[in-house]
Amino acid sequence: MLLQQLIKDLPLQAIGSTEIEISGLTSDSRKVRPGFLFMAEPGLTVDGHDYLNQARSAGAVAFLVEHSTVSDLTQIVAPSTRSLLGVLAARFYHQPADQIRMIGITGTKGKTTTAFLLEHFLRSAGKASGLMGSVQFRAGETIEQSGYTTLPAVELQAHLARAVDLGCSHMVMEVSSHALAQRRVGGIDFDTAIFTNLTHDHLDFHGTMENYLQAKTMLFQHLGNCESGRKGPKRAVINIDDPAAKQVIASCVVPFYTFGLNAKAQVHADDLELKLAETAFRFSWPGGTAKVELPLVGRFNVYNFLAAFTAGLAEGLAAEAMLRSVADFAGVPGRFQQIRCGQAFPVIVDYAHTEDSLRQVLQTAREFTKGRLLLTFGCTGDRDRSKRPVMGKLAAELADFVIITSDDPHSEKPEDIIREVYAGIDPNCQTVELQPDRAKAIDQLITMAKPGDTVILAGKGHERVQIFKDYQLPFADEIKASECLQRLGYNQGKEV
Numbered sequence: 001m002l003l004q005q006l007i008k009d010l011p012l013q014a015i016g017s018t019e020i021e022i023s024g025l026t027s028d029s030r031k032v033r034p035g036f037l038f039m040a041e042p043g044l045t046v047d048g049h050d051y052l053n054q055a056r057s058a059g060a061v062a063f064l065v066e067h068s069t070v071s072d073l074t075q076i077v078a079p080s081t082r083s084l085l086g087v088l089a090a091r092f093y094h095q096p097a098d099q100i101r102m103i104g105i106t107g108t109k110g111k112t113t114t115a116f117l118l119e120h121f122l123r124s125a126g127k128a129s130g131l132m133g134s135v136q137f138r139a140g141e142t143i144e145q146s147g148y149t150t151l152p153a154v155e156l157q158a159h160l161a162r163a164v165d166l167g168c169s170h171m172v173m174e175v176s177s178h179a180l181a182q183r184r185v186g187g188i189d190f191d192t193a194i195f196t197n198l199t200h201d202h203l204d205f206h207g208t209m210e211n212y213l214q215a216k217t218m219l220f221q222h223l224g225n226c227e228s229g230r231k232g233p234k235r236a237v238i239n240i241d242d243p244a245a246k247q248v249i250a251s252c253v254v255p256f257y258t259f260g261l262n263a264k265a266q267v268h269a270d271d272l273e274l275k276l277a278e279t280a281f282r283f284s285w286p287g288g289t290a291k292v293e294l295p296l297v298g299r300f301n302v303y304n305f306l307a308a309f310t311a312g313l314a315e316g317l318a319a320e321a322m323l324r325s326v327a328d329f330a331g332v333p334g335r336f337q338q339i340r341c342g343q344a345f346p347v348i349v350d351y352a353h354t355e356d357s358l359r360q361v362l363q364t365a366r367e368f369t370k371g372r373l374l375l376t377f378g379c380t381g382d383r384d385r386s387k388r389p390v391m392g393k394l395a396a397e398l399a400d401f402v403i404i405t406s407d408d409p410h411s412e413k414p415e416d417i418i419r420e421v422y423a424g425i426d427p428n429c430q431t432v433e434l435q436p437d438r439a440k441a442i443d444q445l446i447t448m449a450k451p452g453d454t455v456i457l458a459g460k461g462h463e464r465v466q467i468f469k470d471y472q473l474p475f476a477d478e479i480k481a482s483e484c485l486q487r488l489g490y491n492q493g494k495e496v
Helices: 048-057 082-092 111-124 153-165 177-181 209-221 245-251 299-314 319-328 355-368 387-398 414-422 438-448 477-487
Strands: 013-015 024-026 036-039 062-065 074-077 101-106 129-132 136-139 142-145 170-174 192-195 235-239 256-260 267-274 279-285 288-294 347-350 373-377 401-404 432-434 454-458 465-467 472-474
Touching: 024 082, 036 048, 036 082, 048 062, 082 153, 101 111, 101 209, 111 129, 111 170, 111 299, 111 319, 129 153, 136 153, 177 209, 192 209, 192 299, 209 245, 235 245, 235 299, 256 299, 267 299, 267 355, 279 299, 288 299, 288 319, 299 319, 299 355, 347 355, 347 477, 355 373, 355 387, 355 454, 373 387, 373 438, 387 401, 387 414, 387 432, 401 414, 401 438, 414 432, 438 454, 438 477, 454 477
Parallel strands: 024 036, 036 062, 062 074, 101 170, 101 192, 129 170, 192 235, 235 256, 256 267, 347 454, 373 401, 373 454, 401 432
Antiparallel strands: 013 074, 129 136, 136 142, 267 279, 279 288, 465 472
């Protein structure tokens, strides 16, 4: 694509010729190839403007910058390069989001399970649906593991273009607050937006809960007028039980549906029965009522089901068809995932990495635990430090025995993170131990478990690596737990 076509009618200043063929674009100097436009994006710790020479050496033919510099290459100057990354990427890949129904899900918790459920409903209804989020990219028969909740702008548009090429008519996508604040989803015309909840998280990035909520509401502010939707009507789907719902609703410029356990919600559930393998409840929607046996555990998963079901209604799916397909739902990797090797106690892997999500997992497990509730967890490095002692205090109060261990320390020392988590715990507490080696912590916890106990491995969920300052190690809680159970003499794959 010619550079002049790429930047046509945008508020930009061109220095040099724009009659240049652009073969690709990136904001990562390590990914520059001959013919690329290098987009210099100011980041949290580094500034892309410091890597112009590296980009030029790698073959860049033009720069997108916020201030001009001495160079023989064409420069496109913009007030904010970040705000244009998504727009330019969408243009380069021929506006893929304009050719597919885009369903965005935002909220602190529940995005992944809601996305998997909704994509399951769409697929069961015969829709050529895709999925993008923290666990997988899925389009047609293509399934790839993911490293992001929401991909960077260029990679995001490239994946959407692939989904279009693979015949997808609907894309269900997790949309993080970071992605919204950083304009990664610029150039995407969303059709349905879902709000799950808002709890304490990511304050290292947003600073305040008010800023965090403001980032979330951007998804709803940009939905536009439903009558002008090029791909059909636009709708919002909102958890009315969440205290932030009023602000989300106020930000909506399109009709919205509500869900929750509150009888005022348009789609609501009651009479919950929490069990080890499923959750049963009654629920109603504008077209009827039904009794559901959801093959997922916990009150929080009832909310995820309601969100997905309500969004399905917004997308025109039949309620009865969605209800029939529930029994076939296989679950989500790393979300209250039970490791079954024939042992006489549940071992559960969950992604819980915030105070509220950890509380929900522990309270849910307590419902069916006759013996002790055994927990190991850690906190991620280079992230919101304020939640560490809070999570430590919560763990000590709700679990019977806790091993505080390492998560993904990134640039921090695991021992330093563990100390900050432990700072929230009464020093006289006798039921908490510290073990920086996560594999040893998992081994110890499973080895000490007896019939009637429940083992919770929290924090990493579906993740397959452990991230340190200068390297990564292959690591999966699911695999480590299975290996430990097999060493103890249990048979892999046998039901508990």
